[in-house]
């Protein structure tokens with residue numbers, strides 16, 4: 001029997017509201033739909049991925065908050081979603097306080113990496129949704145990952161802060177995780193009818209060249225509506241443009257990770 005270790009992918013950009021959570025949830029959904037065993041780790045105290053999948057944070061006995069404090073094992077907080085092959089490690093707002101506690105820990109940078117080791121064999125992909133900051137949580141995400149995906153919103157200031165993010169990535173590579181790779185850059189909320197979107201995408205391509213995914217995610221109201229129904233857009237409206245784009249994107253991720 002061949003044991004396959006999970007590909008670990010951190011979805012990150014310290015800029016807020018660029019589509020990290022939307023991408024984490026929908027990429028996970030379509031990878032699972034394609035028969036990959038997927039774990040989505042919600043590493044953002046805002047817990048948008050958790051609530052976007054219909055999980056009530058107040059009902060949770062334990063979550064990533066306890067995992068990051070070493071007070072619970074990851075396997076014990078993982079929930080099955082209503083979708084086949086798609087598990088979730090949910091979070092609570094208290095993860096923000098936990099981060100302060102973590103800062104005092106000796107091995108504070110490798111808490112997540114160690115936690116993931118215990119479930120590596122159970123999944124084909126582990127997707128990490130990270131907060132809009134270059135905080136200790138985000139650094140934990142980068143150190144635990146094989147790849148980063150950088151979503152950029154095709155709006156003004158799309159590349160603002162990107163240099164800083166690449167610096168953090170370089171630091172993580174040098175100090176802790178030499179094999180970390182940028183899997184690609186995903187243009188989100190793209191509107192081909194506006195010249196701004198088109199210009200920004202051209203600028204992003206100039207900067208990142210073939211690192212930019214072929215698929216762009218269109219601005220699509222169904223994508224924004226789905227979380228309030230507690231489901232990914234692929235389940236909410238599988239014929240929507242947003243669902244189609246995330247399906248194509250998941251295929252591209254499979255290609256680039258050799259699956």
Ligand SMILES: Nc1ncnc2c1ncn2[C@@H]1O[C@H](COP(=O)(O)OP(=O)(O)OP(=O)(O)O)[C@@H](O)[C@H]1O
Nearest residue numbers: 016017018019020021022132189218219220223224
């Ligand atoms: N393709 C899209 N079309 C329309 N709305 C979108 C699309 N992608 C994301 N949105 C909406 O934009 C907002 C920000 O998206 P999202 O929460 O995924 O960003 P984020 O980077 O995770 O934000 P944060 O930095 O706060 O964690 C949300 O309201 C989401 O529903």
Ligand SMILES: [Mg+2]
Nearest residue numbers: 020021044048
């Ligand atoms: Mg988010």
